[in-house]
Amino acid sequence: MESYLFFGGNCEEALAFYKRCLGGEIVTLMRYEGSPMDNAQLPREWKQKVMHSTFESKGARFMASDTMPGQPKPAYQGFAMSVYVPGSADEARKAFDALAEGGKVTMPFAPPFWGGHFGMLTDRFGVPWMVSSEH
Incomplete structure (x- = not known):
């Protein structure tokens, strides 16, 4: 998918x-x-x-x-793009910080209770993202 x-x-x-x-x-x-x-x-x-x-x-x-001309501007709701960044937490943090430029952080990139690192944001185009790493 x-x-x-x-x-x-x-x-x-x-x-x-x-x-x-x-x-x-x-x-x-x-x-x-x-x-x-x-x-x-x-x-x-x-x-x-x-x-x-x-x-x-x-x-x-x-x-x-x-979209085709004349269609309404997309509204991204009810989902998030999820990206797993292999390698170090520093690499994942770089991706997270870059995606957050001009957008809005909804959950800071940090170690969650399940391990690794995780954060959520909405980028400057209105697309919601979840960024994670295993370290």
Whole structure:
């Protein structure tokens, strides 16, 4: 099972942010331009938006795109993206702190009662995250 995130026109910016925060690569990136959805109803400014993408890094894999023009901006509720960062707690803390830039920490990154390290945040795009490590 993989998660699929929708953005209201800033998917490419979000993917660049996640690449910086989590490492990894944008494996697939397809634009609306040249697709079957590139027609008279597609606004010119939407042609370069992301129709589909895949992001992969250690501990994370998800897909993402921009919504179709005119659709409401996505509201992320009732779930959280969960990323396990292998290696040291310091590496996981770096990812946590990077994802939290411009966002809101909802549970500080610290050792929980079950061991390892864990924290929760909502990033600057409104996406909720849980970051964990075993050390």
